[in-house]
Amino acid sequence: MKRGxxxxxxxxxxxxxxxxxxxxxxxxxSSRFAVWQGFSLQWYRAVAADGNLIxxxxxxxxxxxxxxTAATIVGTLAAYGLWKRxxxxxxxxMYLSLVTPEIVTGASLLALFQWIFRFLHLRLGxxxxxxxxxxxxxxxxxxxxxxxLRSFDRTLEEAALxxxxxEFGAFWxxxxxxxxxxxxxxxxxxxxxxxxxxxxxxLVAGVDSQTLPMVIYAxxxxxxxxxxxxxxxxxxxxxxxxxxxxERLRRA
Amino acid sequence: MKLRNAFLAPSxxxxxxxxxxxxxxIVVYSLLTRGAYGGVELPWTVENFxxxxxxxxxxxxxxxLGIAGVATVLCLVLGFPLAMFIAGSGPRKNLYLSLVILPFxxxxxxxxxxxxxILRDTGIVNSVLQSLGIIREPLPLLYNDGAVILGLVYxxxxxxxLPLYATLERLDPNLLEASADLGARPWxxxxxxxxxxxxxxxxxxxxxxxxxxxxxxxxxxxxxGSKTVLIGxxxxxxxxxxxxxxxxxxxxxxxxxxxxxxxxxxxxxGEELL
Amino acid sequence: xNRRTFLIGAGSAVACSRGPRLNVFNWSDYVAPDTIPNFERxxxxxxxxGTYESVPEMLAKVMSGxxxxxxxxxxxxxxxxxxxxxxxxxxRHEWLPNLGNLGPQFQxxxxxxxxxxxxxxxxxxxxxxxxxxxxxxxxAWSDLWDARLAGKLTMLDDPPEVFAACLKTLGYSLNSAxxxxxxxxxxxxIAQKPLVRAYLNAExxxxxxxxDVAAAEAWAVTAAQAIAAAPDRLxxxxxxxxxxxxxxxxxxxxxxxxxxxxxxxxxYLLRPQVAAAIVETTRTATCNxxxxxxxxxxxxxxxxxxxxxxxxxxxxxxxPQSAASQRLRDRLWTEIKST
Numbered sequence: 001m002k003r004g005x006x007x008x009x010x011x012x013x014x015x016x017x018x019x020x021x022x023x024x025x026x027x028x029x030s031s032r033f034a035v036w037q038g039f040s041l042q043w044y045r046a047v048a049a050d051g052n053l054i055x056x057x058x059x060x061x062x063x064x065x066x067x068x069t070a071a072t073i074v075g076t077l078a079a080y081g082l083w084k085r086x087x088x089x090x091x092x093x094m095y096l097s098l099v100t101p102e103i104v105t106g107a108s109l110l111a112l113f114q115w116i117f118r119f120l121h122l123r124l125g126x127x128x129x130x131x132x133x134x135x136x137x138x139x140x141x142x143x144x145x146x147x148x149l150r151s152f153d154r155t156l157e158e159a160a161l162x163x164x165x166x167e168f169g170a171f172w173x174x175x176x177x178x179x180x181x182x183x184x185x186x187x188x189x190x191x192x193x194x195x196x197x198x199x200x201x202x203l204v205a206g207v208d209s210q211t212l213p214m215v216i217y218a219x220x221x222x223x224x225x226x227x228x229x230x231x232x233x234x235x236x237x238x239x240x241x242x243x244x245x246x247e248r249l250r251r252a
Numbered sequence: 253m254k255l256r257n258a259f260l261a262p263s264x265x266x267x268x269x270x271x272x273x274x275x276x277x278i279v280v281y282s283l284l285t286r287g288a289y290g291g292v293e294l295p296w297t298v299e300n301f302x303x304x305x306x307x308x309x310x311x312x313x314x315x316x317l318g319i320a321g322v323a324t325v326l327c328l329v330l331g332f333p334l335a336m337f338i339a340g341s342g343p344r345k346n347l348y349l350s351l352v353i354l355p356f357x358x359x360x361x362x363x364x365x366x367x368x369x370i371l372r373d374t375g376i377v378n379s380v381l382q383s384l385g386i387i388r389e390p391l392p393l394l395y396n397d398g399a400v401i402l403g404l405v406y407x408x409x410x411x412x413x414l415p416l417y418a419t420l421e422r423l424d425p426n427l428l429e430a431s432a433d434l435g436a437r438p439w440x441x442x443x444x445x446x447x448x449x450x451x452x453x454x455x456x457x458x459x460x461x462x463x464x465x466x467x468x469x470x471x472x473x474x475x476x477g478s479k480t481v482l483i484g485x486x487x488x489x490x491x492x493x494x495x496x497x498x499x500x501x502x503x504x505x506x507x508x509x510x511x512x513x514x515x516x517x518x519x520x521x522g523e524e525l526l
Numbered sequence: 527x528n529r530r531t532f533l534i535g536a537g538s539a540v541a542c543s544r545g546p547r548l549n550v551f552n553w554s555d556y557v558a559p560d561t562i563p564n565f566e567r568x569x570x571x572x573x574x575x576g577t578y579e580s581v582p583e584m585l586a587k588v589m590s591g592x593x594x595x596x597x598x599x600x601x602x603x604x605x606x607x608x609x610x611x612x613x614x615x616x617x618r619h620e621w622l623p624n625l626g627n628l629g630p631q632f633q634x635x636x637x638x639x640x641x642x643x644x645x646x647x648x649x650x651x652x653x654x655x656x657x658x659x660x661x662x663x664x665x666a667w668s669d670l671w672d673a674r675l676a677g678k679l680t681m682l683d684d685p686p687e688v689f690a691a692c693l694k695t696l697g698y699s700l701n702s703a704x705x706x707x708x709x710x711x712x713x714x715x716i717a718q719k720p721l722v723r724a725y726l727n728a729e730x731x732x733x734x735x736x737x738d739v740a741a742a743e744a745w746a747v748t749a750a751q752a753i754a755a756a757p758d759r760l761x762x763x764x765x766x767x768x769x770x771x772x773x774x775x776x777x778x779x780x781x782x783x784x785x786x787x788x789x790x791x792x793x794y795l796l797r798p799q800v801a802a803a804i805v806e807t808t809r810t811a812t813c814n815x816x817x818x819x820x821x822x823x824x825x826x827x828x829x830x831x832x833x834x835x836x837x838x839x840x841x842x843x844x845x846p847q848s849a850a851s852q853r854l855r856d857r858l859w860t861e862i863k864s865t
Binding site: 289368372374395473474476477478479489490492494496 | 580582583585586589604607608610611677680683684685719722723724725726729733736737738846848849852853855856857859860861863864
């Protein structure tokens with residue numbers, strides 16, 4: 001059974017990583033078309049020289065980190081609150097946020113912001129993008145964390161309360177540690193939906209908040225651009241190395 | 253109970269601002285008349301909803317439900333063993349979990365272009381098969397429903413694996429051993445013990461896969477060659493090329509209503525919604 | 527391009543304090559890398575430069591009238607609608623001495639004959655790009671219904687373009703709003719669908735170069751790029767029945783509070799050297815007649831980007847559609863896609 005699972009996992013990881021491998025290979029292609037012509041580093045030079053691409057990548061990472069942090073904290077608290085006792089308004093709005101098509105979320109948020117900005121002297125920018133991202137990634141966090149809470153033994157928390165812990169103390173020292181793996185998984189999902197969003201972002205972005213997906217869609221409108229392969233490879237390798245390092249540190 | 257309210261307050265404020273207020277705007281839009289070049293105008297009308305009673309749109313809804321359903325089932329079947337593997341991999345589980353999500357930190361468009369490169373006539377699969385002499389003419393792998401479903405399964409697999417992992421991880425190995433000691437075969441243990449215990453995770457995963465799949469539009473454009481429309485495409489078109497925001501809003505409300513109905517239907521009696 | 531570092535919020539506040547600032551909202555990939563920096567240096571202005579991917583996206587942002595943008599680049603068929611909505615500011619010709627540099631056919635364009643609201647910027651056309659080893663040469667839209675192309679043909683994923691090709695094979699105007707003509711065009715599109723491999727826009731470029739696609743309805747810009755990559759295999763034809771032409775224009779929003787700076791920017795873009803430098807980067811067709819002299823010969827004589835006047839005479843400009851016609855077209859398009 002165990003060996004069977006391991007063999008299956010190798011296949012599954014191959015499936016998930018095949019496209020990455022391909023774009024990594026083509027980021028070293030000397031042709032701009034998807035036909036192999038020879039090894040070249042020209043696309044990496046193109047990325048290094050493109051201030052726009054770098055600025056957008058940094059913007060994307062900043063937005064994703066800010067939105068993930070906020071959504072994970074707020075979402076975990078909300079999941080805990082909902083687990084204690086349901087709230088039709090909140091769980092209803094969570095579900096609605098999952099079922100709303102992106103373009104509709106984007107267009108209606110833009111309309112809302114434009115209406116508010118008539119009264120406040122504000123403009124679209126990083127703040128509106130981050131707010132939108134927290135909004136649409138919140139439901140993902142709540143769904144994942146709540147799924148784990150559903151299998152939590154309430155008596156453990158009650159025991160802590162009986163032993164004199166405050167309500168918050170019981171949450172902090174008993175429930176929260178139990179939620180760890182779900183919070184990690186939820187944060188990863190939130191980061192993923194944030195860093196990959198194009199439709200909503202492009203509608204609520206101002207000028208100083210161009211993100212990587214926006215630049216990528218702009219470049220791709222003219223067909224495949226190998227500089228994009230190079231940027232993706234750099235991001236995946238960079239984050240991959242970070243993950244490996246943190247894993248090493250944690251275990252050391 | 254005070255603590256609960258304090259915990260719910262931030263998300264209630266956020267969801268009101270980023271979900272409920274925009275939703276109110278959408279409802280208002282759906283009851284107005286289209287501006288000639290986008291936007292909305294008076295007078296009020298319900299015509300955008302009466303237009304929905306049309307077999308063309310009904311067929312598109314059914315098709316979208318079917319494709320989202322197939323993709324969700326495939327994600328569950330493919331994702332469950334992977335989640336079991338990760339949950340059972342001891343100290344390395346965080347690493348393995350990251351490896352599931354890592355490919356998704358590249359842009360959707362770039363991943364999809366990579367799949368197009370694999371599937372197209374002069375792509376890797378066809379080239380290899382042709383050079384091995386297995387086929388002579390390239391197989392039409394791209395631009396059909398199969399390619400769309402492949403794209404959806406690939407794109408949403410982590411949305412199934414992560415919630416499954418989050419519930420599987422707490423499964424007591426002793427429980428599984430007990431099952432084995434009592435003479436159950438491994439697959440019996442999975443069906444009788446593991447599956448029922450991680451039902452909340454399966455439900456969460458199914459929601460996170462099915463619902464976004466239902467509203468998808470780029471995958472069907474890029475891997476399906478835009479040869480068919482799904483509801484997502486229809487809504488997208490109203491807000492862009494067709495510039496008919498009120499009808500787009502009505503379509504979207506219909507889509508949201510159907511999805512909500514399905515979610516309510518899927519929950520078991522007496523259970524909380526989420 | 528704007529090189530200011532990303533400082534959340536603070537970035538824009540800093541820029542605000544530094545003298546007059548112009549806010550330019552353009553299609554992506556539509557200026558040369560040094561176009562904006564050179565302008566900033568010469569005129570001592572700061573430019574906030576943003577890009578969009580489609581006119582609806584741009585319209586959604588500027589329609590509220592408080593978007594903060596000054597200069598935008600609408601397509602020709604949107605000039606009249608945007609005027610009707612009161613979004614455009616009237617141009618002052620005394621501030622635009624370089625207007626005379628426009629090519630003769632853009633001195634009085636049909637969508638804005640007096641150049642009161644817009645200045646033509648780039649133009650293009652739609653036609654057929656094909657592999658030369660087909661064994662036969664497509665010359666007309668109707669050749670795209672040839673069964674020999676089955677599975678190797680792509681059409682644009684853009685309703686006005688597909689309707690244009692179908693309407694032209696029937697001898698109708700591509701801007702037709704006549705329900706009978708549109709239904710006939712829809713039947714043409716449905717009849718063609720079994721042959722169609724996919725509906726693709728710019729993505730078709732790579733598949734033409736790789737050889738997956740034998741013939742495609744394509745924008746001249748896309749075709750020119752594909753042909754440049756495989757000049758001995760690919761060719762382009764402006765279909766015999768007539769073909770769509772489009773133009774993007776520069777315009778100033780009425781909400782702009784930097785009218786003079788905006789006019790300076792428009793006048794700067796009209797300089798032949800500036801226009802030529804932009805074309806060398808973007809590989810599009812400029813509306814600036816004087817810029818031709820500054821273009822490399824290969825680009826200036828590219829028959830796909832700059833066809834002869836006789837060929838261009840067969841072209842027809844896209845015009846705005848009424849709400850009713852737009853709605854019928856959308857419905858018919860949904861049916862084409864659902865069959």
